[in-house]
Amino acid sequence: MGGFATALTPTHLALAALGVLLGTAIGVLPGIGPAMAVALLLPVTYGLEPTGAFIMFAGIYYGGMFGGSTTSILLNTPGESAAVVAAIDGNPMARKGRGAQALAAAAIGHFVGGIIGTTALVLLAPTVAKYAVDIGAPDFFAIMVLAFIAVTSVLGASRVRGFASLLIGLTIGLVGLDEMTGQQRLTFGSLHLADGIDVVIVAVALFAVGESLWVAAHLRRNVAAPIPVGRPWLGRADLKRAWKPWLRGPFIGFPFGAIPAGGAEIPTFLSYVTEKRLSKAHRDEFGKGAIEGVAGPEATASASAAGTLVSMLTLGLPTTAVAAVMLAAFQQYGIQPGPLLFQRESSLVWGLIASLFIGLTLLLVLNLPLAPLWAKLLRIPRPYLYAGILFFASVGAYAVNADVFDLLVMFVIGVLGFVMRRYGLPVLPAIIGVILGPAAEQQMRRALQLSDGDLVGLVNTPFSIVVYAVVAVLLFFPLIRKLVRPEKPSSPEEERVEV
Amino acid sequence: MGNWLAAGAALVAVVVVPPLLTPGGDSGATGQLRGLRVLVPNAPGGGYDITARTAAKAMEDADLLRNAEVFNLPGAGGTVGLGRTVAERGNGKLIMSMGLGVVGSVYTNKAPSSLLDTTPVAKLIEEPDIVVVGAESPYRTLAELVAAWKADPGAVPVGGGSSPGGPDHLAPMLMAKAVGIEPRTVNYIPFDGGGELLASVLGGKVAFGVSGIGEYRDQIEAGTLRVLAVTSADRIPGVDAPTLGESGVDVKFSNWRGIVAPPGISDVDRDRLVGLFTTLHKTAQWQEAVRRNGWTDAFAPGEEFGTFLEEENTRVATVLKDLGLA
Amino acid sequence: MNAWLKERSELGVSAVLVVLGVLVLTDALRIHTDFAQRGPVGPKAVPILVGSLLLVVAVLLARDVLRGGRGEAEGGEDVDLAAPADWRTVLLLCGAFLANAALIGVVGFPLSGAVLFWGAAYALGSRDLVRDPLIAAGLSVATFLVFNNLLGVPLPGGPLMGVL
Numbered sequence: 001m002g003g004f005a006t007a008l009t010p011t012h013l014a015l016a017a018l019g020v021l022l023g024t025a026i027g028v029l030p031g032i033g034p035a036m037a038v039a040l041l042l043p044v045t046y047g048l049e050p051t052g053a054f055i056m057f058a059g060i061y062y063g064g065m066f067g068g069s070t071t072s073i074l075l076n077t078p079g080e081s082a083a084v085v086a087a088i089d090g091n092p093m094a095r096k097g098r099g100a101q102a103l104a105a106a107a108i109g110h111f112v113g114g115i116i117g118t119t120a121l122v123l124l125a126p127t128v129a130k131y132a133v134d135i136g137a138p139d140f141f142a143i144m145v146l147a148f149i150a151v152t153s154v155l156g157a158s159r160v161r162g163f164a165s166l167l168i169g170l171t172i173g174l175v176g177l178d179e180m181t182g183q184q185r186l187t188f189g190s191l192h193l194a195d196g197i198d199v200v201i202v203a204v205a206l207f208a209v210g211e212s213l214w215v216a217a218h219l220r221r222n223v224a225a226p227i228p229v230g231r232p233w234l235g236r237a238d239l240k241r242a243w244k245p246w247l248r249g250p251f252i253g254f255p256f257g258a259i260p261a262g263g264a265e266i267p268t269f270l271s272y273v274t275e276k277r278l279s280k281a282h283r284d285e286f287g288k289g290a291i292e293g294v295a296g297p298e299a300t301a302s303a304s305a306a307g308t309l310v311s312m313l314t315l316g317l318p319t320t321a322v323a324a325v326m327l328a329a330f331q332q333y334g335i336q337p338g339p340l341l342f343q344r345e346s347s348l349v350w351g352l353i354a355s356l357f358i359g360l361t362l363l364l365v366l367n368l369p370l371a372p373l374w375a376k377l378l379r380i381p382r383p384y385l386y387a388g389i390l391f392f393a394s395v396g397a398y399a400v401n402a403d404v405f406d407l408l409v410m411f412v413i414g415v416l417g418f419v420m421r422r423y424g425l426p427v428l429p430a431i432i433g434v435i436l437g438p439a440a441e442q443q444m445r446r447a448l449q450l451s452d453g454d455l456v457g458l459v460n461t462p463f464s465i466v467v468y469a470v471v472a473v474l475l476f477f478p479l480i481r482k483l484v485r486p487e488k489p490s491s492p493e494e495e496r497v498e499v
Numbered sequence: 500m501g502n503w504l505a506a507g508a509a510l511v512a513v514v515v516v517p518p519l520l521t522p523g524g525d526s527g528a529t530g531q532l533r534g535l536r537v538l539v540p541n542a543p544g545g546g547y548d549i550t551a552r553t554a555a556k557a558m559e560d561a562d563l564l565r566n567a568e569v570f571n572l573p574g575a576g577g578t579v580g581l582g583r584t585v586a587e588r589g590n591g592k593l594i595m596s597m598g599l600g601v602v603g604s605v606y607t608n609k610a611p612s613s614l615l616d617t618t619p620v621a622k623l624i625e626e627p628d629i630v631v632v633g634a635e636s637p638y639r640t641l642a643e644l645v646a647a648w649k650a651d652p653g654a655v656p657v658g659g660g661s662s663p664g665g666p667d668h669l670a671p672m673l674m675a676k677a678v679g680i681e682p683r684t685v686n687y688i689p690f691d692g693g694g695e696l697l698a699s700v701l702g703g704k705v706a707f708g709v710s711g712i713g714e715y716r717d718q719i720e721a722g723t724l725r726v727l728a729v730t731s732a733d734r735i736p737g738v739d740a741p742t743l744g745e746s747g748v749d750v751k752f753s754n755w756r757g758i759v760a761p762p763g764i765s766d767v768d769r770d771r772l773v774g775l776f777t778t779l780h781k782t783a784q785w786q787e788a789v790r791r792n793g794w795t796d797a798f799a800p801g802e803e804f805g806t807f808l809e810e811e812n813t814r815v816a817t818v819l820k821d822l823g824l825a
Numbered sequence: 826m827n828a829w830l831k832e833r834s835e836l837g838v839s840a841v842l843v844v845l846g847v848l849v850l851t852d853a854l855r856i857h858t859d860f861a862q863r864g865p866v867g868p869k870a871v872p873i874l875v876g877s878l879l880l881v882v883a884v885l886l887a888r889d890v891l892r893g894g895r896g897e898a899e900g901g902e903d904v905d906l907a908a909p910a911d912w913r914t915v916l917l918l919c920g921a922f923l924a925n926a927a928l929i930g931v932v933g934f935p936l937s938g939a940v941l942f943w944g945a946a947y948a949l950g951s952r953d954l955v956r957d958p959l960i961a962a963g964l965s966v967a968t969f970l971v972f973n974n975l976l977g978v979p980l981p982g983g984p985l986m987g988v989l
Contacts, residue, residue, distance in 0.1 A: 338717025
């Protein structure tokens with residue numbers, strides 16, 4: 001409680017609010033994710049004492065994440081990897097005139113996810129930290145296998161086309177230096193490809209550039225009506241659909257954030273798939289503007305961010321780029337996060353945690369009324385809208401490395417996105433392939449190296465065995481169900497699986 | 500008519516407004532260096548980034564220069580930034596922050612430009628690696644670890660915070676060579692930075708870890724990590740561990756960071772840059788920053804740094820050739 | 826024959842997958858693994874798997890197309906699938922995008938960005954020759970100032986940088 005006394009002074013409140021505003025403003029800029037936002041705003045905080053600086057950081061962090069989701073929903077250009085999933089249903093919602101609702105669902109999702117995540121941080125930090133270091137490569141790989149199984153539910157109407165898309169994503173994921181041995185793969189000798197292709201570039205190219213080209217080919221000329229803005233608030237029906245995803249998301253996001261190398265991409269995707277599976281009435285809406293597909297992943301992303309702070313504060317272990325920048329900031333003030341931080345700098349830590357709660361509240365208070373205003377952005381005429389999308393996609397791709405090569409990569413993948421739209425290859429599996437492929441390969445090979453090549457190394461932890469058991473159940477459950485009740489007509493899910 | 504007016508106005512606006520609103524250039528004739536740009540070849544928050552930003556801030560605090568612009572051009576272990584620096588031949592207002600990692604990356608990425616193409620300005624700091632195990636590890640001394648390692652290199656996985664060719668990869672390879680283990684048999688597992696490695700060392704996933712001391716200080720003090728040796732020539736103050744030499748492994752190894760400039764710059768420009776960093780090195784602001792970050796001061800200006808760079812380049816190349824990576 | 830192929834243009838996707846698969850496989854076989862590899866799975870294994878699967882899926886897709894299966898073109902609020910593909914618009918849009926990439930290093934971002942925006946808006950049917958260039962210029966200059974001057978993310982300013 002002393003933390004709130006620290007954080008609630010007028011100066012600190014003002015700093016938190018300033019942080020949220022700056023973070024959101026910078027987060028909506030193309031190509032600038034939360035890590036970059038925090039890094040860019042580091043100098044602003046030089047003049048502040050540590051507590052004030054970190055309170056402002058907390059605001060920037062959450063603000064930046066929300067800003068990334070805003071462009072993801074409105075313009076189909078995710079600002080950061082955690083916001084990629086939000087575009088899948090958020091952008092279709094916005095196109096249907098439900099942009100304000102999508103943004104509100106995202107904002108409340110961030111709030112709920114952040115509050116639950118931060119509460120878990122307060123209550124569980126030492127315990128979680130203790131178990132987090134026990135999660136190793138075999139466990140990660142088991143989770144990846146689970147995630148690959150989950151991909152089958154987003155393959156779309158035609159399985160073979162879904163798989164083709166997934167493989168295209170896996171191929172893009174192969175590009176770059178092999179992380180384990182330093183060998184070049186599909187780089188064709190180009191240094192620009194040595195680090196691989198950033199998933200945000202791939203997502204913006206497939207989503208935004210591909211979409212713009214596709215629209216250009218079949219532009220609806222006769223309709224001049226701008227996209228309606230619709231009612232500004234979440235209706236009763238929306239709330240009824242969104243509250244469960246909001247609450248479920250954090251339980252997926254927080255643990256992933258807390259374990260090293262967990263990140264936010266895989267949990268947001270898992271949340272999306274979970275919501276799709278659990279939704280009985282609206283499953284067909286997924287991909288076309290289901291509010292659950294925004295609410296769940298956004299709450300997950302926010303809770304994952306809170307989870308990240310667990311390992312950073314208690315172990316001094318940065319698991320994401322943002323955490324790495326914040327760690328560097330801590331060190332600038334001569335503070336070394338780690339097991340002794342809570343004892344040494346207790347007032348700073350509790351002040352920071354209290355400011356997380358305050359930052360989240362401010363984020364909600366400031367952004368909920370702004371949602372309808374943001375959504376009005378889509379009222380501008382179509383040519384300007386798509387020209388603007390291409391403009392911002394280009395700025396984002398170029399600004400990060402100041403390299404024309406990135407623009408060409410984006411163009412080539414954008415053309416690929418166009419072709420995929422023309423021939424009914426779903427875009428989502430490709431994105432999943434880019435995210436999951438490299439991570440799964442690295443963890444599998446790391447696990448095998450730890451066991452010096454023994455295959456047992458993949459299944460020698462209790463956690464991995466549990467996950468594989470879940471995988472087995474998921475695989476065989478439909479089979480068993482069929483055997484038990486063979487006369488039952490096939491469920492909608494199985495119909496959709498038909499090629 | 501209006502069309503042409505609008506298009507013309509737009510053209511004038513895009514060409515004239517940005518330069519007018521952007522400060523910079525050599526307007527002031529004071530003794531301060533203006534408009535210096537610092538290229539950071541890795542992402543914000545990385546080692547070169549912190550070094551560059553810390554140095555730039557110390558210079559501004561000490562009134563040595565104004566408007567230094569630090570910018571990131573990450574990619575391929577720093578070789579993308581290196582390529583840019585080498586391409587900016589003759590530009591006396593650009594410097595690049597770099598370190599040992601870039602030396603190895605040039606080989607693993609088969610980069611066309613080498614650090615030997617650049618103009619060395621100064622070596623700034625060193626950061627020794629530590630050989631570290633979790634508190635519950637069976638190894639209590641380096642000798643015990645080396646004995647087990649020699650018996651079966653495959654069964655003793657080594658974790659490091661850098662990809663093949665980087666400092667944390669080179670250190671265990673040099674150690675292996677010194678104690679008679681064929682480097683190719685070393686079971687080296689790269690992690691995404693010292694942070695991710697830390698979890699694996701704490702959780703006992705790897706037999707031992709080799710990494711910079713930065714992220715580990717607090718854990719060492721808390722007793723959750725045990726340092727078996729430091730890789731530098733001398734012991735590190737505040738770390739209760741012998742050097743590799745004291746433990747019978749004849750290796751001296753430190754990660755280092757420094758500053759280079761593009762090739763072909765004028766002698767005036769070079770002397771001014773070397774002078775700038777020599778002055779920086781003496782300021783209280785820099786000394787304080789070095790202490791706060793836990794770095795070891797290892798200043799070496801111009802020519803001296805150039806010789807050092809050549810030696811390091813040869814040493815790295817030898818190790819990587821042994822491994823088939825260069 | 827032409828009509829037959831046109832009806833089955835999706836076979837082109839199969840062809841692309843085959844090319845991609847062959848590319849991945851040849852690249853993978855080029856990797857040397859006699860060193861630096863530990864354990865049974867080296868840097869080749871996953872590319873070989875992905876490359877082979879690409880070939881398999883290419884065959885399956887071709888079979889599906891020949892049996893009459895068709896990928897469903899994606900609909901959308903702004904998409905009129907009844908209209909024939911308008912290649913002129915697509916090419917103009919690609920031109921605008923690539924013009925930015927080609928010009929950015931030569932004439933600076935403010936001008937190339939404006940060309941991109943105006944070009945894209947023109948391609949998509951906007952013909953207001955007063956408003957369009959002014960909006961394009963305003964957006965481009967504002968973006969440049971926010972990134973370059975406010976945030977310190979450098980963008981090329983153009984030939985007059987440092988002259989004025």
